[in-house]
Amino acid sequence: MIPSFILQELLSGVTMGAIYVAIALGLTIVYGILKVLHIAHAGVYMVGAYIGYMTFLYTENVAAALLAGSLGAMVMGVLIERAFYLPMLDKPRHIPLMISIALFILIEELGANIFGHHPKGFHINIPLISYEVGGVVVTSHQLLVLVLVYSVTAALWLFINKSKIGLASRALIQDQEIAQSMGVNVVRIVDVNFALGSALAGLGGVLVGMYYASISPFMGDMVAYKGLVVIVLGGFGSISGAVLGGLILGISEAFLTAHFGHILPREAFAFIIMTVLLIFRPQGLLGRAE
Amino acid sequence: MNNVNIRVEKGEVLGIIGPNGAGKTTLFNLITGFLKPTSGKIIFEGREIQGLPPAKIVKLGIARTFQIVKPLKRLTVFQNVLIACGYKNYFGLSFMRGWRRDEYFRKAESIIRMVGLEDYAEIEAGLLPLGYQKRLELARALAVDPKLLLLDEPTAGMSYEESSEIKEIIKNIRRSGITIMLVEHNVPVAVELSDRMYVLNYGEIIAEGDPSSVIEDRRVVEAYLGVG
């Protein structure tokens, strides 16, 4: 019998992992198609959270907040793609990366100047109920995160594997030249993927705000570089890898902080894992060696 | 690469031909240290060199050109060749020495003349047309004072006139006493330039010997026509 405190940590790890998955899915899709490490994704996530928050203030409706946050993030993601990434694809690969980092800091700073530097409380009208199952406590808010993220992920997985545009995206990830010669409209596919990935980040942002009952202009910091860690863990451009990577990071962080206290902050842990992995297994945990 | 046993005699031009994917470029990458062999030996002047890093192999006297040209694009033709002329200075601590020395400038100039790029010495290498970039590859390889020169498809993608000029340059190099291994996709060019020839297919040698007799070999004809 596994002690219940371990199950409890597992649950909190899986919930945090769900958020990482929501961020990393967008990143991994973008990387797969454009080969750009899209750090500004975390800015999109933060903006999504604020749009959700403001929508909630007006409507007091959780579903409307989630929807508005996702849509706002979607528009923003596509704008970034069109304005900054598509025109820079022929430059050395670190240039779009630096653009992305600059863009992320810019979004954060603008956010801080517009919304104020301090966190805002985000209290939803779903009562915080705790359920106890076999000695493990699950809250209604945890359930909201878990159910939404994993069902959206499943839907995305179906979309990519079954729909025409999903298959075309996969062709594009495999080989850009082949996809072009097959007459696939590349820009449109890139748009669709950016839209989906960004919507997911927006959704993640609103959910995190609701889960922690707080949002801040700097909430993207935590996920910006961890999203990278997740896609490195999972192997670049792989959906199942991103899910696995998000779960591994969420769970291992939950256990490490519970049992080893704070030797180093979480961010440093994540980066140490990533560096070691990049050096010894650059294709990721699930990826195949070239 | 499987069970390949190739011997190069001093001063000769050895041709290596074979269809696409036969392993010609892989062979060059193994000799020059860009790939490490899993087994087997590569012996140069009585010394085992397999697995040595590329820079070390250059110092021992083996130079190469690349099939897909690799000019230092934003540097001039002269700088490209000059960097290669300084090959001895990248070892130990002699990288601290300055490069503004007449001996290097004169050497770079004479090599640039040898490959016929003297009018383009101050042009950025990335702006040269492909044919001239191929000459630049040759110039850089010559600049490291090779005893053995590996040429990877020096005439690929060239017009008839361009390739006959390159052939003249290669013949001149040979006259200066440098041993040459030549990978060529274009069989007539290889036959014209080579003293001896090996034919590779699927990583194995299927024929060797005198160029004119090798291309008559039944297995060679079959390999090129894709039979068997």
Added chain:
Amino acid sequence: MIIEMYYVTLFTVIGAYAIATLGLNITMGYAGQVNLGQAAFVGIGAFTSAILTTRLGFSFWVALPLSGLVAMGIGVLLGLVSIRLRHDFLAITTIGFNFIVVAIFLYYDLFGGSFGIINIPRPVLMGFKLKGLSYMLLVYVILAASMAFNKWIEKSWMGMAFEALREDEEAAQSMGIDVRKFKILAFSIGAGFGGIAGSLLAHFKTYIVYSDFEFPISIMILTMCIMGGMGSVYGPFVGSAIVILIPEIFRPLMQYRMVMYTVFLLLLLRFMPEGLVGRESPIDRAIRNILRREVVKPA
């Protein structure tokens, strides 16, 4: 007098960051190795110098070179990583490096944790305490020496090897250049300048804390480097001066300082990734086009 001190402070900081930027310029501008964590090396130098002088009683004149050397040593580590990783993977590893180093500053008492280290002594030269104008002069003497060193690299075979490395690693190898060795050199020399700059900043401010060296500072140094133009000896100073002076000129917009940096950086990267005065920049190209017409006879 107060106004004077204001300019002295400003130009001391500009000089120190110009030295850190010169280092980044060697790693990125000459050798083409992406480093998005230069602030970590500035921090390593600053804390080395601060610990040596406040806890171990060393003189500034010993601590300054040692902080450069310690940063160089840690730069070797990053150089080793760069042998395995390229391009954007190297880039995110250097970001990670910055985070890890700052986390260590914050979590270990040796570095003063979240309080940092205070009372870092001012250097004393022949019984004379260097502060204000005299400290600024010291910074500029070291900046001049750093620029001379940079010039020397340009004239040495090491500079040639760096340029070859930046343009094409395989071609470089085919010309006898051991890319591993020169990558390690590029990272460690660049880190060394970062460390020296850190030491100079620490003894100028007399107080340092982990947050002075966080990732956004790396982005600021990167902006200076790209603004000045990579691969040019004077570029880092020009870049450092522009990046530090512009927010000062628009004082009321001080809270938008990071916004300004990133807008600069975005516009530069998007429309002229070669920078303002560096090699391949529009200005430089125009000059060379004129020269080329004279050098090259029509074929």
